[in-house]
Amino acid sequence: MKKNKFKYIFLLFLIFIFKPIAMAQMTKLEKIEPKLDEAYVLKGKVEHSRKLSPLSGEFKIGRRIDAEKLLKQIAPQACWFWIPKWRAGTFKRQTQVDFTAKGPIEYKSEVESFWGYQSDCHSEIWQYTYYPSLGSVRTDGYEELKLYEVIKPIEVNPNEVVLYFKSINIDVSEKTIIKCNIQEDIETYTPDKLNRVLCHSSSAYYTSDGVYTNVVEGQSVENLIKPYAAVNNYNGINIYESFKNFLESKGWSYLLPK
Secondary structure (H helix, E strand, O other), X not given: OHHHHHHHHHHHHHHHHHHHHHHHHHHHHHOOOOOOOOOOOXXXXXXXXXXXXXXXXXXXXXXXXXXXXXXXXXXXXXXXXXXXXXXXXXXXXXXXXEEEOOEEEEEEEEEEEEEOOEEOXXXXXXXXXXXXXXXXXXXXXXXXXXXXXXXXXXXXXXXXXXXXXXXXXXXXXXXXXXXXXXXXXXXXXXXXXXXXXXXXXXXXXXXXXXXXXXXXXXXXXXXXXXXXXXXOEEOOEEHHHHHHHHHHHOOOHHHOOO
Protein backbone atom coordinates (compact mmCIF):
# COMPACT_ATOMS: atom_id res chain seq x y z
CA MET A 1 0.00 0.00 0.00
CA LYS A 2 2.80 2.40 0.98
CA LYS A 3 4.63 1.41 -2.18
CA ASN A 4 1.60 2.31 -4.36
CA LYS A 5 1.18 5.57 -2.48
CA PHE A 6 4.82 6.43 -3.16
CA LYS A 7 4.34 5.72 -6.89
CA TYR A 8 1.26 7.96 -6.93
CA ILE A 9 3.12 10.84 -5.27
CA PHE A 10 6.06 10.40 -7.63
CA LEU A 11 3.71 10.46 -10.65
CA LEU A 12 2.13 13.71 -9.44
CA PHE A 13 5.63 15.15 -9.00
CA LEU A 14 6.53 14.31 -12.62
CA ILE A 15 3.29 15.89 -13.90
CA PHE A 16 3.90 19.00 -11.83
CA ILE A 17 7.44 19.36 -13.23
CA PHE A 18 6.94 18.49 -16.90
CA LYS A 19 3.47 19.87 -17.64
CA PRO A 20 4.62 23.54 -17.58
CA ILE A 21 7.53 22.63 -19.86
CA ALA A 22 5.21 20.85 -22.28
CA MET A 23 2.77 23.78 -22.23
CA ALA A 24 5.60 26.24 -22.87
CA GLN A 25 6.74 24.19 -25.85
CA MET A 26 3.20 24.10 -27.20
CA THR A 27 2.93 27.86 -26.80
CA LYS A 28 6.14 28.38 -28.75
CA LEU A 29 4.86 26.18 -31.54
CA GLU A 30 1.63 28.11 -31.74
CA LYS A 31 3.37 31.46 -32.22
CA ILE A 32 4.27 31.73 -35.90
CA GLU A 33 6.51 34.62 -36.84
CA PRO A 34 6.97 35.56 -40.49
CA LYS A 35 10.32 34.54 -41.91
CA LEU A 36 11.14 37.89 -43.38
CA ASP A 37 13.76 36.62 -45.78
CA GLU A 38 11.50 33.90 -47.15
CA ALA A 39 7.81 34.19 -46.31
CA TYR A 40 7.23 37.86 -47.03
CA VAL A 41 9.06 38.24 -50.29
CA LEU A 42 7.44 39.04 -53.57
CA LYS A 43 8.25 36.53 -56.24
CA GLY A 44 7.53 36.57 -59.91
CA LYS A 45 8.91 37.38 -63.30
CA VAL A 46 8.22 40.37 -65.45
CA GLU A 47 8.99 40.99 -69.08
CA HIS A 48 8.56 44.19 -70.98
CA SER A 49 5.13 44.81 -72.45
CA ARG A 50 4.68 44.28 -76.17
CA LYS A 51 2.28 47.21 -76.33
CA LEU A 52 0.94 49.75 -73.84
CA SER A 53 -2.26 51.74 -73.71
CA PRO A 54 -1.95 55.04 -75.59
CA LEU A 55 -1.62 58.24 -73.61
CA SER A 56 -4.56 60.60 -73.29
CA GLY A 57 -4.85 63.76 -75.35
CA GLU A 58 -3.31 65.79 -72.54
CA PHE A 59 0.11 64.46 -73.59
CA LYS A 60 -0.06 65.40 -77.27
CA ILE A 61 2.73 67.50 -78.75
CA GLY A 62 1.82 71.16 -78.75
CA ARG A 63 -0.43 70.94 -75.68
CA ARG A 64 0.30 73.08 -72.64
CA ILE A 65 1.00 71.04 -69.54
CA ASP A 66 0.30 71.42 -65.83
CA ALA A 67 2.48 68.78 -64.15
CA GLU A 68 0.96 69.20 -60.69
CA LYS A 69 -2.53 68.74 -62.13
CA LEU A 70 -1.41 65.49 -63.80
CA LEU A 71 -0.19 64.16 -60.45
CA LYS A 72 -3.59 64.66 -58.90
CA GLN A 73 -5.27 62.65 -61.67
CA ILE A 74 -3.42 59.43 -60.71
CA ALA A 75 -4.72 57.56 -57.65
CA PRO A 76 -1.93 57.50 -55.02
CA GLN A 77 -0.55 54.09 -54.02
CA ALA A 78 1.76 53.11 -51.16
CA CYS A 79 3.67 49.85 -50.73
CA TRP A 80 5.82 48.36 -47.94
CA PHE A 81 8.21 45.47 -48.51
CA TRP A 82 11.15 43.91 -46.71
CA ILE A 83 14.68 44.49 -48.04
CA PRO A 84 18.00 42.80 -47.15
CA LYS A 85 20.42 44.87 -45.09
CA TRP A 86 22.94 45.27 -47.92
CA ARG A 87 20.31 47.32 -49.83
CA ALA A 88 19.60 49.72 -46.93
CA GLY A 89 21.10 53.21 -46.67
CA THR A 90 21.81 56.14 -48.98
CA PHE A 91 23.67 55.20 -52.17
CA LYS A 92 25.26 57.27 -54.92
CA ARG A 93 25.75 56.40 -58.57
CA GLN A 94 28.36 58.28 -60.59
CA THR A 95 28.19 56.75 -64.07
CA GLN A 96 26.21 54.22 -66.09
CA VAL A 97 27.13 51.93 -68.96
CA ASP A 98 24.58 51.24 -71.71
CA PHE A 99 25.12 48.25 -73.97
CA THR A 100 24.36 49.22 -77.57
CA ALA A 101 24.79 47.63 -80.99
CA LYS A 102 27.96 49.72 -81.37
CA GLY A 103 29.34 48.52 -78.06
CA PRO A 104 29.17 49.70 -74.43
CA ILE A 105 28.81 53.44 -73.86
CA GLU A 106 29.69 54.92 -70.46
CA TYR A 107 28.30 58.30 -69.48
CA LYS A 108 27.95 60.50 -66.42
CA SER A 109 24.78 59.76 -64.44
CA GLU A 110 24.89 61.08 -60.88
CA VAL A 111 21.98 59.85 -58.79
CA GLU A 112 21.45 59.46 -55.04
CA SER A 113 18.90 56.91 -53.82
CA PHE A 114 17.53 56.26 -50.35
CA TRP A 115 16.62 52.74 -49.20
CA GLY A 116 15.07 51.61 -45.92
CA TYR A 117 12.45 53.68 -44.10
CA GLN A 118 11.60 51.66 -40.99
CA SER A 119 12.87 48.64 -39.05
CA ASP A 120 10.84 46.21 -36.95
CA CYS A 121 11.55 44.77 -33.50
CA HIS A 122 13.89 42.17 -35.07
CA SER A 123 15.94 44.94 -36.76
CA GLU A 124 14.71 43.80 -40.17
CA ILE A 125 14.49 46.73 -42.59
CA TRP A 126 11.46 47.69 -44.71
CA GLN A 127 11.24 49.83 -47.83
CA TYR A 128 8.43 52.26 -48.65
CA THR A 129 7.39 53.27 -52.15
CA TYR A 130 4.81 55.85 -53.10
CA TYR A 131 3.47 56.91 -56.48
CA PRO A 132 2.67 58.90 -58.53
CA SER A 133 5.79 61.00 -58.28
CA LEU A 134 7.37 63.60 -60.51
CA GLY A 135 11.00 64.25 -61.38
CA SER A 136 12.45 67.14 -63.35
CA VAL A 137 15.76 67.81 -65.12
CA ARG A 138 16.51 71.11 -66.87
CA THR A 139 18.63 71.02 -70.01
CA ASP A 140 19.53 73.62 -72.63
CA GLY A 141 16.31 74.99 -74.08
CA TYR A 142 13.80 72.68 -72.43
CA GLU A 143 12.83 70.74 -69.32
CA GLU A 144 12.61 66.94 -69.03
CA LEU A 145 9.74 65.75 -66.83
CA LYS A 146 9.42 62.14 -65.67
CA LEU A 147 6.02 61.21 -64.27
CA TYR A 148 6.15 57.85 -62.46
CA GLU A 149 2.80 56.07 -62.72
CA VAL A 150 3.88 52.77 -61.12
CA ILE A 151 6.73 51.73 -58.80
CA LYS A 152 6.50 48.20 -57.42
CA PRO A 153 8.69 45.30 -56.28
CA ILE A 154 8.77 42.22 -58.49
CA GLU A 155 11.10 39.97 -56.48
CA VAL A 156 12.82 40.51 -53.16
CA ASN A 157 15.06 37.94 -51.49
CA PRO A 158 18.32 37.91 -49.49
CA ASN A 159 20.42 38.01 -52.69
CA GLU A 160 18.41 40.15 -55.09
CA VAL A 161 15.97 43.06 -55.26
CA VAL A 162 14.00 43.62 -58.48
CA LEU A 163 11.79 46.66 -59.05
CA TYR A 164 9.44 47.65 -61.88
CA PHE A 165 8.88 51.27 -62.95
CA LYS A 166 6.48 52.73 -65.48
CA SER A 167 6.85 56.39 -66.37
CA ILE A 168 5.83 59.01 -68.89
CA ASN A 169 8.73 61.09 -70.26
CA ILE A 170 7.74 64.60 -71.28
CA ASP A 171 10.00 67.24 -72.83
CA VAL A 172 8.60 70.71 -72.17
CA SER A 173 9.56 74.09 -73.59
CA GLU A 174 7.78 77.19 -72.29
CA LYS A 175 5.15 74.91 -70.65
CA THR A 176 4.39 73.28 -74.01
CA ILE A 177 5.01 69.59 -74.83
CA ILE A 178 7.61 69.13 -77.56
CA LYS A 179 8.18 65.37 -77.14
CA CYS A 180 6.56 62.55 -75.18
CA ASN A 181 7.05 58.80 -74.78
CA ILE A 182 6.44 55.97 -72.31
CA GLN A 183 9.14 54.00 -70.51
CA GLU A 184 9.25 50.71 -68.61
CA ASP A 185 12.23 49.96 -66.37
CA ILE A 186 13.17 46.70 -64.68
CA GLU A 187 16.03 47.26 -62.24
CA THR A 188 17.84 44.34 -60.60
CA TYR A 189 20.07 45.03 -57.60
CA THR A 190 22.63 42.57 -56.24
CA PRO A 191 25.33 42.95 -53.55
CA ASP A 192 28.90 43.38 -54.75
CA LYS A 193 31.77 44.32 -52.47
CA LEU A 194 31.28 45.77 -48.99
CA ASN A 195 29.04 48.86 -49.14
CA ARG A 196 28.61 48.49 -52.90
CA VAL A 197 25.61 47.39 -54.97
CA LEU A 198 25.40 46.46 -58.65
CA CYS A 199 22.39 47.50 -60.68
CA HIS A 200 21.34 45.97 -63.99
CA SER A 201 18.71 48.02 -65.78
CA SER A 202 16.48 47.11 -68.69
CA SER A 203 14.62 50.08 -70.17
CA ALA A 204 11.96 49.67 -72.85
CA TYR A 205 10.60 52.67 -74.75
CA TYR A 206 7.20 53.18 -76.38
CA THR A 207 5.62 55.95 -78.43
CA SER A 208 2.81 58.04 -76.93
CA ASP A 209 0.48 55.61 -78.76
CA GLY A 210 1.94 52.72 -76.73
CA VAL A 211 3.88 51.15 -79.63
CA TYR A 212 7.18 49.50 -78.63
CA THR A 213 10.28 51.05 -80.22
CA ASN A 214 13.44 49.72 -78.51
CA VAL A 215 15.06 48.44 -75.33
CA VAL A 216 18.34 49.49 -73.70
CA GLU A 217 20.25 47.31 -71.26
CA GLY A 218 22.53 49.04 -68.78
CA GLN A 219 24.68 48.53 -65.71
CA SER A 220 25.87 50.79 -62.90
CA VAL A 221 27.54 50.68 -59.50
CA GLU A 222 26.10 52.29 -56.38
CA ASN A 223 28.28 53.09 -53.37
CA LEU A 224 26.97 53.52 -49.84
CA ILE A 225 27.51 57.10 -48.65
CA LYS A 226 25.29 57.09 -45.53
CA PRO A 227 24.27 54.13 -43.36
CA TYR A 228 20.64 53.21 -42.80
CA ALA A 229 18.61 55.38 -40.44
CA ALA A 230 14.85 55.13 -39.87
CA VAL A 231 12.67 57.92 -41.28
CA ASN A 232 9.50 58.92 -39.43
CA ASN A 233 8.29 61.68 -41.76
CA TYR A 234 8.80 62.15 -45.49
CA ASN A 235 7.21 64.73 -47.82
CA GLY A 236 4.49 65.41 -45.27
CA ILE A 237 3.71 61.69 -44.83
CA ASN A 238 3.84 60.11 -41.37
CA ILE A 239 6.04 57.15 -42.31
CA TYR A 240 5.95 55.50 -38.89
CA GLU A 241 2.14 55.59 -38.84
CA SER A 242 2.02 54.12 -42.36
CA PHE A 243 4.37 51.30 -41.30
CA LYS A 244 2.30 50.65 -38.17
CA ASN A 245 -0.90 50.46 -40.24
CA PHE A 246 0.76 48.08 -42.69
CA LEU A 247 1.91 45.67 -39.96
CA GLU A 248 -1.49 45.76 -38.28
CA SER A 249 -3.23 45.01 -41.59
CA LYS A 250 -1.07 41.87 -41.91
CA GLY A 251 -1.69 40.78 -38.31
CA TRP A 252 1.95 41.48 -37.46
CA SER A 253 1.48 44.08 -34.70
CA TYR A 254 4.02 42.20 -32.55
CA LEU A 255 6.72 43.24 -35.08
CA LEU A 256 6.29 46.92 -34.22
CA PRO A 257 9.55 48.42 -32.95
CA LYS A 258 9.67 48.80 -29.19
